[in-house]
Amino acid sequence: MNKINILFIIVVLFTESFVYGQGIQKDITLEDIFSNRKFSTARIGDYISMNDGEHYCVWENDSLNIFDYKTGSYKKIVVTTSQLTPPGDTIPISIDKFYFSQDEGRILLTTETEKIYRRSTKSNYYIYDIGSKDISPLSDGGKQRLATFSPDGSKVAFVRNNNIFIKDINSKVEYAITFDGLYNNIVYGATDWVYEEEFGFTKAFFWSPDGSQIAFYRFDETNVKEFQMTIWGKLYPEVQKLKYPKAGEENSIINILIYNLKTKITTEMDIGNETDIYIPRVKWTNNANNLAIQWMNRHQNELKILLANSETGETQSIYHETNKYYINITNNLTFLKNDEDFIFTSEMDGYNHIYLYDIDGNLINQITYGNYDISKFIGVNESKGLVYYTSSESSPINRELYVIKLDGTGKKLLSKNLGNNSVKFSKNYKYFINTYSNANTPPLVTINSSKGKQLRIITDNSNLNETIDNFGFCDKKFFQFRTSDDVELNGWMIKPSNFDPSKKYPILMYVYGGPGSQTVRNSWGRGSTWYQMLAQKGIIIVSVDNRGTGARGEEFKKMTYLQLGKYETIDQIEAAKYLGSLDYVDANRIGIWGWSYGGYMTLSCLTKGANYFSMGIAVAPVTTWRYYDNIYTERFMQTPQENPNGFDDNSPINHVEKLKGNLLLIHGTADDNVHVQNSIDFISAMVSANKPFDMQLYPNSNHGIYTGKNTTLHLYTRMTGFIYGNLLKNFDE
Numbered sequence: 001m002n003k004i005n006i007l008f009i010i011v012v013l014f015t016e017s018f019v020y021g022q023g024i025q026k027d028i029t030l031e032d033i034f035s036n037r038k039f040s041t042a043r044i045g046d047y048i049s050m051n052d053g054e055h056y057c058v059w060e061n062d063s064l065n066i067f068d069y070k071t072g073s074y075k076k077i078v079v080t081t082s083q084l085t086p087p088g089d090t091i092p093i094s095i096d097k098f099y100f101s102q103d104e105g106r107i108l109l110t111t112e113t114e115k116i117y118r119r120s121t122k123s124n125y126y127i128y129d130i131g132s133k134d135i136s137p138l139s140d141g142g143k144q145r146l147a148t149f150s151p152d153g154s155k156v157a158f159v160r161n162n163n164i165f166i167k168d169i170n171s172k173v174e175y176a177i178t179f180d181g182l183y184n185n186i187v188y189g190a191t192d193w194v195y196e197e198e199f200g201f202t203k204a205f206f207w208s209p210d211g212s213q214i215a216f217y218r219f220d221e222t223n224v225k226e227f228q229m230t231i232w233g234k235l236y237p238e239v240q241k242l243k244y245p246k247a248g249e250e251n252s253i254i255n256i257l258i259y260n261l262k263t264k265i266t267t268e269m270d271i272g273n274e275t276d277i278y279i280p281r282v283k284w285t286n287n288a289n290n291l292a293i294q295w296m297n298r299h300q301n302e303l304k305i306l307l308a309n310s311e312t313g314e315t316q317s318i319y320h321e322t323n324k325y326y327i328n329i330t331n332n333l334t335f336l337k338n339d340e341d342f343i344f345t346s347e348m349d350g351y352n353h354i355y356l357y358d359i360d361g362n363l364i365n366q367i368t369y370g371n372y373d374i375s376k377f378i379g380v381n382e383s384k385g386l387v388y389y390t391s392s393e394s395s396p397i398n399r400e401l402y403v404i405k406l407d408g409t410g411k412k413l414l415s416k417n418l419g420n421n422s423v424k425f426s427k428n429y430k431y432f433i434n435t436y437s438n439a440n441t442p443p444l445v446t447i448n449s450s451k452g453k454q455l456r457i458i459t460d461n462s463n464l465n466e467t468i469d470n471f472g473f474c475d476k477k478f479f480q481f482r483t484s485d486d487v488e489l490n491g492w493m494i495k496p497s498n499f500d501p502s503k504k505y506p507i508l509m510y511v512y513g514g515p516g517s518q519t520v521r522n523s524w525g526r527g528s529t530w531y532q533m534l535a536q537k538g539i540i541i542v543s544v545d546n547r548g549t550g551a552r553g554e555e556f557k558k559m560t561y562l563q564l565g566k567y568e569t570i571d572q573i574e575a576a577k578y579l580g581s582l583d584y585v586d587a588n589r590i591g592i593w594g595w596s597y598g599g600y601m602t603l604s605c606l607t608k609g610a611n612y613f614s615m616g617i618a619v620a621p622v623t624t625w626r627y628y629d630n631i632y633t634e635r636f637m638q639t640p641q642e643n644p645n646g647f648d649d650n651s652p653i654n655h656v657e658k659l660k661g662n663l664l665l666i667h668g669t670a671d672d673n674v675h676v677q678n679s680i681d682f683i684s685a686m687v688s689a690n691k692p693f694d695m696q697l698y699p700n701s702n703h704g705i706y707t708g709k710n711t712t713l714h715l716y717t718r719m720t721g722f723i724y725g726n727l728l729k730n731f732d733e
Helices: 003-013 030-034 193-198 462-470 528-536 554-558 566-580 597-608 630-637 644-649 652-658 677-688 711-727
Strands: 047-049 055-060 063-068 074-080 097-100 106-115 121-129 135-137 145-149 155-160 163-168 173-176 186-188 205-207 213-220 226-231 238-243 253-260 266-268 277-284 290-297 302-309 315-322 341-346 353-358 363-366 374-381 386-391 400-405 420-425 431-438 441-449 454-459 476-482 488-494 505-510 540-545 585-595 615-619 662-668 694-698
Touching: 030 528, 030 711, 047 097, 097 145, 106 145, 121 145, 121 155, 145 205, 155 205, 163 213, 193 630, 205 277, 213 277, 253 277, 253 290, 341 374, 353 374, 374 420, 386 420, 400 420, 441 462, 488 528, 488 566, 505 566, 505 711, 528 540, 528 711, 540 566, 566 585, 566 597, 585 597, 585 711, 597 615, 597 652, 597 662, 615 711, 652 677, 662 677, 662 711, 694 711
Parallel strands: 505 540, 505 585, 585 615, 615 662, 662 694
Antiparallel strands: 047 055, 055 063, 063 074, 097 106, 106 121, 121 135, 145 155, 155 163, 163 173, 186 213, 205 213, 213 253, 226 238, 253 266, 277 290, 290 302, 302 315, 341 353, 353 363, 374 386, 386 400, 420 431, 431 441, 441 454, 476 488, 488 540
């Protein structure tokens, strides 16, 4: 970089506030965003609906408080921090999370929590008795994982060192129910790495409804290959090893077992003789003798629900679905209290909808219909026969709350505003807390009646609204365009506040683009403030959802099957062409950036679309699907052995010779998800092709790149400087 460009960046970074119209717009700084948290969003903290459905409990202001849904008044303070001093200690414990027993007489509290991977943690758990106000450690044998009360609140099951333990609270007796758990070998009651990451759960044990039994997973990781990561910072760096099954490689062998607390007998459930399969979900019915096991083949295009007898282990299939592409796993399986029917969701008619079946698997009726996707099945009020869900019925960019009868009639819209509605109901479905936002409005958190009437506001983010007005935020506006393949794509755009259509502006495109994802949503999104800062400097920010993204039906989402990255890249190139054709866009200064799948897309666009992108930033990118985990990759690509051309034709490593624009490659060295190996091998290919690039490594950071002091600020400072240096030079002013 020459001295003129360096001087230009310094001038841009420290420019004084500009005067627009009658007011003064304050300049947004990276320190405002990431250090001072000037634009942080107020939301309701973790809360739990109480059994009566009239109250909810939330931890705030150093106490656990119960509030009335309707009025917002205190019912009582359950416990304060000062009461949480364990026997023999003088300092109260610091609370991370809390969990009530089913009768709400006891609370499990976590403290000193350590992160393991994306969703997994281990903590010191404490039991607080609300009646006696006694607090005691769950166990003295080391940190615990996933501790859960039995239904009657008399026991707690937890995982430690890959084995399952039960603690009898009254007798204070602790005992193991599994014994051969071993790191990187055998796992009981928790998931292996790939199940945690791709099936989205970590707790792999489940109390029966009457508390007499525990169902649990056994993972045998013996044949899963290890991946090694170096952890820096010591005289001799440590090596961390994890079992990571890459595409085409062996998985853990799964068993589902049930332990009977009375007989002390463990029984294995019959999930078939085939071992190269997945068990993505296990759930008790309302009958303590019946366990529902979701069985899936390796290609993930066949799904069965097996109903297992807990005493004999015998199973029968009550649901069977196949798909020409793949089947998405959800948490939507819901057994009704009559023990005769269940609710499930499926894309079998081309869109994601809700279905009602009897316990033998016979379809009673399809509950929802239409050319739109159900985005979230929220729950069912069985006493009134009402089903609640959010969907994208009005537009793929929106999420709205609906209620419908079990027979599919009487559908009503409950949310009042177009945008994003995130909903959680009280236990009796009398109230719901709604977090609403749109593209230009920070979250409004309200309490509403089950009919949708707003009862009160928890937070309206008025302080943030005033702040963004003071800083002159520009509206995010939506647009559509048609590609040369006659596909209509959705996008959003942020223009500078002093936008002049007679000038030529640079573009920065943000991309993710992965299967079922969306960046084009009518919601207050992550990164909004950083994009506003870039727009203040004269850069137009754009994001476009390519084919393969969600909320537009199965065919639009799954058309990328076996060719992951091909059509997504074509569509992002089409977006760059479209933007470059606009009168106010400088087609020679179009940049693109993304993280993870978006990093992969950035590299694909800079290579396959080299004539249309002048710069790009790829953060934690996949560079070949051969290096990524098998559950995710094979869902969309099958195995490398079956589909070698699909893997190799769409790997940016194999197209580096096409690159023309300036590239900044960023990766955390302790990324357990997208390994830094992806970037290292991409670098080797770049060197072989004699292609220049910039590189930024973050020691010991995982996929989120936040480990260490000032890491996030440093990351965005690095990216911002690269963007200014490449998109703002010679800016037409």
